[in-house]
Amino acid sequence: MxxxxxxxxxxxxxxxxxxxxxxxxxxxxxxxxxxxxxxxxxxxxxxxxxxxxxxxxxxxxxxxxxxxxxxxxxxxxxxxVEMTKMPELVSLFNGFGGASAVLIGLVEFGNNIGNTSQMATIVAAIFIGGTTFSGSMIAWAKLNGRMWKDIRLPKYNLINNVVLLGLLTFAVFIVLYASDNSIYAYLLMLVALLYGVLLVIPIGGADMPVVISLLNSLTGIAAAITGVLYGNMVMLIGGILVGSAGLILTFAMCEAMNRSLGNVIFGAFGDGGASAEHAHHATSGVIKKTTVSDVAILMNYSERIIIVPGYGLAVAQAQHAIHELEQILESRGIEIKYAIHPVAGRMPGHMNVLLAETNVEYDKLAEMEDVNPEFATTDVVLVVGANDVVNPAAHNDPASPIYGMPILDVENAKQIIVNKRSMKPGYAGIENELFYNQKTSMLFGDAKSVIQELITELKGM
Amino acid sequence: MTEILDFIRTNLELIYIIILIIFIGVEVIKHIPAVLHTPLMSGANALSGVVIVGAILVMLHADPENYLALSLGFLAVVLGIINVVGGFAVTNRMLEMFKKKK
Incomplete structure (x- = not known):
């Protein structure tokens, strides 16, 4: 050089x-x-x-x-691309980076036949690159709605771990004994692709922020490994930076859900049949429905309102509508802000990006720790398309899969309005007792149209 | 065991660099506000497109007759550069949004 x-x-x-x-x-x-x-x-x-x-x-x-x-x-x-499509876009680009590392690995395998000293890095590039590529593609498909259901093979944890173990063994085997034929490189790639698919397929939407930042980190590691292969410092440094930054973000996301990384990867939500059953029994109560005009009146005569946005807001593309609602309410002297849960949405910081698109002011976006004490003095909380991040089971149901996860304490507010499309449980598949709370009223319907009706109603007052 | 020791001996500098960079990465990113989680992730994502350098090296080193290596390299360059250009462009777009509302 x-x-x-x-x-x-x-x-x-x-x-x-x-x-x-x-x-x-x-x-x-x-x-x-x-x-x-x-x-x-x-x-x-x-x-x-x-x-x-x-x-x-x-x-x-x-x-x-x-x-x-x-x-x-x-x-x-x-x-x-639309801003609401940001999570899948990041996955897509990330997958391309992984694929690039695999292709480099395949070519270099052919160039280094029999050269055992280089094989370890080449094999690692194919392995990690392949896993991130197919994993990112599955994440992309899921976020895109092309693959709505989380597919869980029976005993998928066992299957995944066996495949991973097989993959590792195969990789070591190639490095030690089989670096003389390119066919093994292609075989390894296929197994790595399979593992990436199996890894991401069972992971629920609520865990997506963790998975996306983990895959991001892995692509960095793949880049760093190819850097070692070429003795190329810029690839090495760039790759490791991304790897460590991605890992920090991954752990930050895990912390926000009070789960370990292993728990997210190896134990997807809604697993324990018994606990899900239990949660279901605990929440069989009466739900109260409300209408747009009732909510409009309630809001119009409130002093403080907090909006809790969730993935449903992004799906319904209701970010502009909610901003308009916020401006109308603010113009009437109502104090209004957004409570942002760190894992609301499908990628780290998803809600911030979504609301930034509509020019919501910075200081209106409150982080969880700051806003939680304020719910007690809030007249109305409007939950739009969020579910698990406001589920009180995280506080008081030790059997719940989300027990221990820090949540937004919306139940402390005087009135809670929950906008959802239907009573279907959230991505985690857990019942939410908040909906049965005496202070809660359900406002069913598509977030965008409901908010637009609210705006019309409010304008007429 | 001797192989491991040999590996450490021959790659000592590399190991130092890797460890130091890991610490730099951690220090640089620590305490990042939640507002910037997405731009950071997407910016880092663009940065991981640095594999493009490897992809270009693959093509530069390839024999012009070796069509397999050339086509794999070609694909690697295309995918890598999409990662780089798309990643930085979309991060910029996002940060643009953050900025204008001040």
Whole structure:
């Protein structure tokens, strides 16, 4: 590697670290993103220009076409996609990165036949890249609604662990004894793809924030491993940064659900039949329905209102409607804010992004710890499309699968309005006793149309 | 056992770097506000597209007659660059939204 290229990589690696640091603060985030992107462009151009190899014009043209093609596709997707589709988009891009690592691994396997010293990294790249690729694709399909149900094979935990064990054994076997035939690389890829599918398939939507950030982290690790393979510092540093950042986020999400990573991966929600049964019995009560005009009157004469958004808000694309409602209520002197649970939605920070799209002010978005003491002095809580994050079973039902998870204490408010499409339980498949609470009224219907009716009603007052 | 010791001996610098970078990664990201969880994730996601460098190396090293390596490399470059460009562009779009409401 030429000295010039080494310096280029050094510059890129530093810009990755600095860019990521700036990304962690609201005022500097945008600059951080630009700096990291600049580092990436420099690294790519440097690799193309300063490699000191003799490369035929044909290969150069191919590379040029590939870069142009990918740039256009990536750009168009990024610009066109709706903000509500953000979680699946992140999964999709993440899957592509994993796939890229697999393909590199496949080619390098062929180039290093019999070279055992390089095999460990090549095999690891195929293994991790393959798992993240298929895992991300399943996550993408699930978030997209292409695969609504969580498929749980009987004894899927056992099956998954056996496949993982088989995968590890096979990988070690290849490194030690079978690095002489490319067919093994393809076989390994197939098993890794299978494992990625099995890993994500049983995971419920409520756990998606954990899974998405975990897969993100794994792609980083795959990139770092290919970096080791080429002795390439910029890949190594970029990959490890992503790996550790992703892991921190993953653990932050797990903490927000009071579950261990192992519990999310190996024990999906709604597992214990007995506990689900128990929860069901505990919540058989009477629900109270209400109408749009009643809610409008109630809100109009309130002093403090807190809105609790959930995934249902994103699905119904009701973010603009809710912002309009918020503005109308605020113009009437009502104090209003949003209570954001850290795992509301399908990816870390999902609700923040969703509401940012509509220009909701920063200081109206309250984090869980800050807003929980305020519910007791709140007149009306409007829960829109959220379920598990407001389920009191997390506090008082030790048998519930979500027991111990920190929740928004909406039950402390004077009145609770819950907007849902139907009485169907949330993604976790657990009954919610909040709906049977004496202070709760249910406002059934699609979030967007219900909120729009509320706005019309309020305007007429 | 001797293999492991040998591995450590030959890759000592690499091991140091990896450990230090892990700590840097943790320190850089720690205490990030929830508002930035999504942009951070999506920005980091774009950064993991750094595999594109490896994909380009695959193609640069490939024999022009080796069509298998070239086509796998081609696909790797396309997918990697989608990850990079799409990831940074969408992060920028998100942060743009955060900014304008101030």
């Amino acid at each position: 030429s000295l010039a290229l080494s310096i280029v990589y050094l510059f890129a690696a530093v810009s990755f670290i600095y860019g990521l640091k700036l990304l962690g603060h609201p005022e500097t985030a945008k600059r951080g993103n630009t700096i990291a992107a600049t580092g990436m462009i420099v690294a790519i151009l440097g690799t193309l220009v300063l490699h000191e190899l003799t490369v035929s014009p044909f290969v150069y043209t191919l590379i040029g076409i590939a870069i142009l093609l990918g740039t256009i596709i990536g750009w168009v997707i990024a610009i066109k």
